[in-house]
Amino acid sequence: MAETSARTLLLLSLLQARRDWSGPALAERLGVDPRTVRRDVERLRELGYRITASRGPDGGYRLDAGAELPPLLFDDEQVVALTVALQTLAASGVGAELEEAAARALTTLRQVMPTRLRHRVDAVQVTTVPPGSGSAPRVDVEVLLAVSAAVRAREVLRLDYTSPGARAEPDAVPLRRVEPHHVVVSGGRWYLVAWDLDRDDWRTFRVDRLTPRTPTGPRFTPRALPGGDVRSFVTSRFRGADTAGAWPCLGEAVLAAPATRVAPFVADGVVEHLGPDRCRVVLGSWSWTALAASIGVHDVDVESAAPPELVDAFARLAQRYRHAADSSSDDAPAAPGEDRGTRPSRQDDRRGARMPPIHDIEVVVVDVLGTLVDEPSGLRAAIREALPRADDAFVDTLLDEWQRYVALQQLRIAQGHREYASSEVVDDEAARDLAARAGITVPATIRRLATAGQRLPPWHDSVAGLDRLAQQMPVVALSNASSAALLRLNVYAGLRWHVAASGETTRVYKPAPEIYRYAVDVAGCPAERVLMVAAHAWDLRGAQAQGMRTAYVRRPVGDPPASSDVFDGQFDGLEDLVAALTPLT
Numbered sequence: 042m043a044e045t046s047a048r049t050l051l052l053l054s055l056l057q058a059r060r061d062w063s064g065p066a067l068a069e070r071l072g073v074d075p076r077t078v079r080r081d082v083e084r085l086r087e088l089g090y091r092i093t094a095s096r097g098p099d100g101g102y103r104l105d106a107g108a109e110l111p112p113l114l115f116d117d118e119q120v121v122a123l124t125v126a127l128q129t130l131a132a133s134g135v136g137a138e139l140e141e142a143a144a145r146a147l148t149t150l151r152q153v154m155p156t157r158l159r160h161r162v163d164a165v166q167v168t169t170v171p172p173g174s175g176s177a178p179r180v181d182v183e184v185l186l187a188v189s190a191a192v193r194a195r196e197v198l199r200l201d202y203t204s205p206g207a208r209a210e211p212d213a214v215p216l217r218r219v220e221p222h223h224v225v226v227s228g229g230r231w232y233l234v235a236w237d238l239d240r241d242d243w244r245t246f247r248v249d250r251l252t253p254r255t256p257t258g259p260r261f262t263p264r265a266l267p268g269g270d271v272r273s274f275v276t277s278r279f280r281g282a283d284t285a286g287a288w289p290c291l292g293e294a295v296l297a298a299p300a301t302r303v304a305p306f307v308a309d310g311v312v313e314h315l316g317p318d319r320c321r322v323v324l325g326s327w328s329w330t331a332l333a334a335s336i337g338v339h340d341v342d343v344e345s346a347a348p349p350e351l352v353d354a355f356a357r358l359a360q361r362y363r364h365a366a367d368s369s370s371d372d373a374p375a376a377p378g379e380d381r382g383t384r385p386s387r388q389d390d391r392r393g394a395r396m397p398p399i400h401d402i403e404v405v406v407v408d409v410l411g412t413l414v415d416e417p418s419g420l421r422a423a424i425r426e427a428l429p430r431a432d433d434a435f436v437d438t439l440l441d442e443w444q445r446y447v448a449l450q451q452l453r454i455a456q457g458h459r460e461y462a463s464s465e466v467v468d469d470e471a472a473r474d475l476a477a478r479a480g481i482t483v484p485a486t487i488r489r490l491a492t493a494g495q496r497l498p499p500w501h502d503s504v505a506g507l508d509r510l511a512q513q514m515p516v517v518a519l520s521n522a523s524s525a526a527l528l529r530l531n532v533y534a535g536l537r538w539h540v541a542a543s544g545e546t547t548r549v550y551k552p553a554p555e556i557y558r559y560a561v562d563v564a565g566c567p568a569e570r571v572l573m574v575a576a577h578a579w580d581l582r583g584a585q586a587q588g589m590r591t592a593y594v595r596r597p598v599g600d601p602p603a604s605s606d607v608f609d610g611q612f613d614g615l616e617d618l619v620a621a622l623t624p625l626t
Contacts (some may be wrong), residue, residue: 044595062103064078090181093105128385184253185248191253192221195260196258198257199257212218216254220236231247232245234275255585264506291324292332293346294322295346296343297343302448323514367533404516404517406517406589407574409519410494410522416598420493422489423496424439424493427486443474468526469491493529495533499535509616515539519551520542557583573591574594574618578593
């Protein structure tokens with residue numbers, strides 16, 4: 042009996058998987074004769090399944106829809122899919138009625154599961170969060186069914202539609218006549234895509250704002266949707282464009298930041314690498330002002346922009362922000378302990394102005410790569426050593442590839458897309474990648490190339506400036522480089538610091554907050570008495586976020602401050618920084 046029941050269930054599964062089956066094909070799959078197939082089909086019919094049979098050479102069996110829903114058969118993957126779908130129904134905005142029905146269905150489904158599958162499904166616990174800041178608007182189930190029925194039947198739909206801010210009384214809104222084509226869900230809202238017969242154009246209607254009238258109108262022949270794809274059509278309408286998938290305003294800008302830093306935050310655009318510290322961004326928006334604002338959120342200098350409409354939008358935003366700054370600066374309260382008379386004017390050019398002394402500092406934390414040593418020159422020399430016959434352009438290309446690879450891996454680690462790997466591991470990967478591109482096959486050459494980051498020349502003022510600084514107060518070297526790499530780099534460059542703090546200890550890369558908190562712990566004093574010194578504005582912003590004081594030192598490479606950055610000081614070199622520092626007494 043058990044064998045017969047199992048075979049019957051297998052027969053049901055086959056009939057659900059394909060529309061038509063011939064008798065011999067079913068007999069072969071079940072491993073029985075055609076007479077046994079006919080008996081098993083009769084058993085399923087007795088259980089309520091409507092199975093039709095046809096005779097002749099093309100005849101066979103088909104599972105049809107019945108008047109009532111009979112028992113269904115699902116495999117393990119289908120059960121998991123149903124569980125996830127039922128749990129996420131709340132985010133679609135279909136209303137409490139269907140949400141309660143989904144909860145009951147999930148309970149019923151779980152009760153009949155085998156133990157092995159119940160444990161697997163119980164592990165799938167999903168919490169749905171509606172998109173946006175507020176909850177998704179609720180859609181009446183009867184309205185949704187009526188609209189969907191009109192779409193399926195291709196019948197003209199008469200409806201009342203309430204626009205935002207309009208009165209909800211029936212007499213306050215005119216009756217609309219539309220040819221309904223598609224029901225779409227986007228951003229937690231339900232929309233009807235339809236041809237408006239009165240306005241002679243395509244329209245999208247919020248389903249939660251419409252009320253269908255009965256009866257429906259005559260049948261219609263569906264029109265061709267612009268672009269042919271409902272997804273592209275709806276996306277372009279939401280963007281305010283007439284062309285499917287296009288933005289009405291498209292522009293580009295060159296940013297003073299590496300592509301690896303900008304790319305993760307450009308969801309719907311193109312980022313082009315222009316060098317180690319420059320990239321081009323091509324973006325679209327529904328207005329030129331919105332496009333300019335979206336470029337500004339990267340918080341880096343904009344070197345150029347096009348077309349002229351985008352440049353004008355930048356000028357308008359600059360004027361508005363300047364007005365806001367000028368009108369607010371005089372009324373802004375002074376920070377605790379701040380003398381308003383010594384507050385730097387926003388009109389000052391900090392690059393050329395002599396900075397006031399920096400007081401109340403106990404410990405100085407100094408970035409190493411790019412701030413104390415010339416990383417690009419050191420890497421370029423190592424590549425030149427490995428490829429003595431290569432021309433300068435090819436060497437520069439390999440250098441860009443090296444730095445791009447390292448930056449990308451550090452970004453992947455910071456975003457959790459890769460397990461932590463030390464700088465030595467990442468440098469080794471970059472060296473092997475470079476060797477493969479350049480055709481370097483000698484193992485010793487590849488090994489030496491992998492340690493190029495440990496042989497970087499100091500800037501012209503690093504040795505003397507750091508020595509003077511170390512005579513005045515404790516100096517902590519803070520770097521993404523591993524502890525071993527910092528030790529060898531210190532010996533090679535002849536730099537002096539009292540202790541080295543590596544991101545290897547916290548297993549993160551800057552600007553993760555953990556590495557700055559670790560530096561403060563090493564310093565052994567409050568964060569407001571620790572000065573972070575770097576040639577990278579992004580590095581200083583990370584330190585500021587943890588309460589540290591900050592000083593920018595200008596270098597030929599690095600990340601210069603944006604106009605919105607306010608650091609404790611900006612200096613042309615370490616000598617100027619040392620002169621401005623006043624140790625805590």
